[in-house]
Amino acid sequence: MKNNKNQISVLIPDGETHVILYIINCLSLVKDVKVYVMSSKKNDHMKYSRYIDTYIYYPESDCSNWISHINHLVEKHDIDIVLPIYEMSIKTIVENIHLIKYSDKLCDLPNIKNLNAAGNKDLLYLHLNEHNIPCPKSLIVKPDELPEIENLKFPLLIKPVFGGGGGKGIEIVETKDAVLNYYKTNKFTCKTIIQEFIEGYDLCCNVLCKDGELIAYSIQKGTLFRDGILTPQIGFDFIENEELIESTKKLMKSLNWSGVANIDWRYDETNKVFKVIEINTRFWLGTDASSIAGINYPYLYCLSSLGNEIELHKTESISYLSLEGLARSFKKNPFFIFRLKYIYNHSPVRFQLKDPLPIIYKLYAVFKKNFL
Incomplete structure (x- = not known):
């Protein structure tokens, strides 16, 4: 392990993105992590999270100044690991890796060729055909x-x-x-x-990889959607599927992938094979759901990037509802609200109860905007 301190200090340089909530929820489960968040939002509701040790406002700027400020914060706070969490920031860092002063403190990331191949659907299609990986x-x-x-x-x-x-x-x-x-x-x-369009069903596979090898994975099968099957899952089951994992291993190996990814697969019921639909090259909606099911992706990502050997992790087989999914369930069945144990163990409510200020501030901001 490269880091000899008991506590790990993590800098998230793109705290203005919506997935910051899920990452903080995950890291809140670990006592020996100190979280620094850099954000272009001066008064974002996440500023009030009890699990963010230091919230740093830095207005939007060009990539050179943005990376220069990251370098400054790494020095000032003795940061152990820099963890970008969304596409634009990840791509900016990979494209400008020569500007990173302490590259050894940067989380594991793919090279720019493979990042583009995964993240651009046209390049992904060409890559899949080149490597004989099934796709539509x-x-x-x-x-x-x-x-x-x-x-x-x-x-x-x-x-x-x-x-x-x-x-x-x-x-x-x-x-x-x-x-x-x-x-x-x-x-x-x-x-x-x-x-x-393939006749069949969708499965979503989340992964953490290092040099093309799988470190952790979770498979989601949607049970509830925001507005139809083409929109985000707001309810899903964590399942196991050996055939899909073998296909995922081949895919990530072909990209020599390092870091996290969210892969949409569809099972072709006619040809009896899983086909790649697209890859999201960042943390995903409901990353914190996986931590409830046994995989803390952000923390494992930090540990792996710091040189720790990580045994392959997979989730427990449980169901999950997002807050939006809970609201939909309450509307459909008002008595669902009395399933307190299920709600606590299968939704993000546990995180809001432990860290209520962000959501309180967000609700107040909405109320102030509309009624005051």
Whole structure:
């Protein structure tokens, strides 16, 4: 282990992203972690978390100044590990690794070629074909072009090659007219990808890797969605699937992946094979759910990056509801609110009870904006 101190100091340089809540929830479960958060939001509700030791406001700037401030904070606070948690920050650091003064204190990350291959859906499609990893038959469309779809079978799934979080810009179409209408309605500045829609079901696999080897994984099967199957899961079961894990190992090995990733797979019921849909190259919605099921991804990521040997971790088979999922369940069945033990053990309520100030401040800010 590179770090000889009992306590690990962690700097999260992109604390303005929405996933910061899930990362702090996970790290709150570990006593020997001291968390520093750098954020471009001066008065964000997470500033009031009892589990953030130091909240540093740093306004948005160019990448050079942003990294320079990270270097400054590493020196000032004797930081052990720098842990970017979202795509843009991860990519900025990987692209400008030469500006990082203490690269040995940076969490394990992929190189820029593999980061782009995983994070851009068009490059991912090319990578999967090159490495004979199953995926839907697809067509890449440049901006301001109309696609030639004669070689694809309906229904089709269309989406931008990057971005599109929360299901934004993703649509299932069943006719040529619907395809043309999609491109008339959505004016993307990036490429789009059209994929044949696979008859089957979706599974989501979260991973932590080092040099292409799996350190931890969890598989989620959605049970409740925000607004249809193309939108985020707000309820899911943690399950095991040996075939999917073997496919995931091959995929991450082909990318020589280091760090975390969230992979969308779909099981093709016709051809009896799992196919890669896309990869999110960062922490994901409900990362803290995995900590309830037995895998604390942010903490394991820190330990692995500091040189610790980590045995392969997998989750317990449990169900989970996000706060949004709980609200939906209460609305459907008001008596669900009396299942107190289930709610505490299978939702993020336990985190809010231990660290209530962020959500109280957030609710107050919403009330103030709308009523005062």
